[in-house]
Amino acid sequence: MRTPNIGLYLSFLAEKKLTLQRFYGQSWLYVLIQCAIIAAVWCCAEILVELLHLPLSSGVLGMFLMLILLMSGAIKVSWVRLGAKFVLGELVLMFIPLMMSILQYKGLFVSKGWQLMLTIILSTAMVMLSSALTFIMVRRLQRRLYRYHIHKAHLNLKNNDNV
Incomplete structure (x- = not known):
């Protein structure tokens, strides 16, 4: 040993x-x-x-x-x-009590498990979809604001050159 x-x-x-x-x-x-x-x-x-x-x-x-x-x-x-x-x-450690609860109520999970799994899958997909759409919309808004400020600065430079 x-x-x-x-x-x-x-x-x-x-x-x-x-x-x-x-x-x-x-x-x-x-x-x-x-x-x-x-x-x-x-x-x-x-x-x-x-x-x-x-x-x-x-x-x-x-x-x-x-x-x-x-x-x-x-x-x-x-x-x-x-x-x-x-x-x-350390969020992963928070799921250990959840898994222990599932093992404790095995009968409930066996009888209603498909409903629970369907709920978990659909809610996870909705969270992922809403997060992705929010990111896309905020990114578009950032680009639009950036272009606006660049265009505005470019116009200010042209006006200063013409004076």
Whole structure:
């Protein structure tokens, strides 16, 4: 049996920590604090949903609440940027409880699985299509604005040359 090289493993961990610190540019404490801010907004949304009996997910309400707080300046983007990057980077871990739930309710998945799969496939296709169309429309608008500003600058140059 091969003995593990502890020194190599520790150097790998130290290198990984340095890489993560370079990526985030801050220590892990900042990332944890920013994740706590995001979690606090989500908890406030959860409390609002419970108190007001809203037919809305606390995640959706939390997203809108965070948007309002960011747009109003109550929370600065720099306060949550690293935490949001971290959470998005580890998003795959959020699907593990989903898979465990599927295994727990195997009977439901077997009886209604085709409906669930159809819903998942259609909703994924709709999200992808709407994202692509939004990107295309925004890109066209950017090109149109760029051409307008270039044309306007070109006309200003001609007018200055004629004077």
